[in-house]
Amino acid sequence: MSGPSWSERLLGGFRRTSERLGENLAGLTGKSRLDEDDLDRIEEALITADLGPGMAARIRDRLSERRDIAANGTDELRRVVAEEIAAVLRPVAEPLEIDAFPRPQVILVIGVNGSGKTTTIAKLAHLFQEQDYGVMLVAGDTFRAAAIGQLKVWAERLGVPIVTGPEGGDAAGIVFDAVKQATATGIDVLIVDTAGRLQNKRELMDELAKIKRVLGRLNPAAPHDVVLVLDATTGQNALSQIDVFRDVAGVTGLVMTKLDGTARGGVLVAAAERHGLPIHAIGIGETIDDLRPFDPDEIAGIIAGNIR
Numbered sequence: 001m002s003g004p005s006w007s008e009r010l011l012g013g014f015r016r017t018s019e020r021l022g023e024n025l026a027g028l029t030g031k032s033r034l035d036e037d038d039l040d041r042i043e044e045a046l047i048t049a050d051l052g053p054g055m056a057a058r059i060r061d062r063l064s065e066r067r068d069i070a071a072n073g074t075d076e077l078r079r080v081v082a083e084e085i086a087a088v089l090r091p092v093a094e095p096l097e098i099d100a101f102p103r104p105q106v107i108l109v110i111g112v113n114g115s116g117k118t119t120t121i122a123k124l125a126h127l128f129q130e131q132d133y134g135v136m137l138v139a140g141d142t143f144r145a146a147a148i149g150q151l152k153v154w155a156e157r158l159g160v161p162i163v164t165g166p167e168g169g170d171a172a173g174i175v176f177d178a179v180k181q182a183t184a185t186g187i188d189v190l191i192v193d194t195a196g197r198l199q200n201k202r203e204l205m206d207e208l209a210k211i212k213r214v215l216g217r218l219n220p221a222a223p224h225d226v227v228l229v230l231d232a233t234t235g236q237n238a239l240s241q242i243d244v245f246r247d248v249a250g251v252t253g254l255v256m257t258k259l260d261g262t263a264r265g266g267v268l269v270a271a272a273e274r275h276g277l278p279i280h281a282i283g284i285g286e287t288i289d290d291l292r293p294f295d296p297d298e299i300a301g302i303i304a305g306n307i308r
């Protein structure tokens with residue numbers, strides 16, 4: 001395939017973040033010791049690079065304990081920054097495993113419209129197919145005919161069964177039928193699309209709660225996963241979406257999409273530092289193969305400018 005490679009795309013997604021930091025670290029060339037002003041500038045750069053105040057303070061603290069490393073050059077500073085970021089990211093790197101018994105494992109996928117939910121569902125379905133699991137999709141976003149249609153197209157392309165209902169249909173009812181079908185036909189993984197834009201938070205909460213209630217009636221462990229899809233290009237907005245969706249649906253893990261192009265990838269680190277939720281995978285393009293495992297050391301290296 002032509003076009004940029006995976007790592008080139010990933011570098012693009014973190015460019016804004018790594019450049020902000022890189023410019024500031026480069027400004028320290030020739031220094032023998034970091035002073036308060038230097039630490040202030042680095043901390044500020046980290047915040048404006050979307051890494052979040054918590055992460056910025058952590059890195060500042062670490063550098064302030066080792067002010068003399070400036071004398072060893074910026075590569076040494078980058079190494080400390082990368083290590084600190086990786087230390088926050090490593091514990092949250094957690095691929096989505098299919099291990100539920102009895103089957104099927106039910107994965108509820110939530111997120112605002114346009115975040116890449118439908119594409120991510122297709123990518124996950126493909127990933128599980130490659131692992132030889134039987135996958136079924138459910139069009140639980142019944143508010144828009146287009147959303148149902150889009151998921152159907154993916155299901156056809158992938159050759160996986162899909163359960164749909166009419167536009168405006170009762171999502172919980174459709175999900176209920178889907179679980180029964182999936183159980184009867186020995187499906188391993190049921191991936192449920194949900195509506196992302198309801199009138200208000202209360203309506204969204206009611207809709208997701210109803211789906212969860214109905215699922216729980218068939219299997220108390222279901223949904224086994226509640227995966228929130230976030231669009232990295234929305235920057236800080238992605239963080240407030242985590243707050244809202246945690247509140248309304250009890251998120252168990254994240255997938256961050258659009259970490260290619262002009263993304264503000266640093267927000268991934270801010271999310272990890274602030275919420276500690278598992279990050280299952282990252283999206284770096286629009287095709288079925290563009291879901292990538294989340295590699296903390298690779299991303300920390302890119303942000304700190306060790307990988308260019």
Ligand SMILES: Nc1nc2c(ncn2[C@@H]2O[C@H](COP(=O)(O)OP(=O)(O)OP(=O)(O)O)[C@@H](O)[C@H]2O)c(=O)[nH]1
Nearest residue numbers: 112113114115116117118119257258283284285286
């Ligand atoms: N560059 C890039 N584009 C993506 C990625 N994931 C999804 N997209 C694109 O983002 C747009 C929205 O994706 P959808 O999957 O339709 O998003 P959705 O959340 O289901 O949104 P609705 O269809 O509006 O409910 C589409 O044009 C996708 O091709 C990604 O990782 N990188």
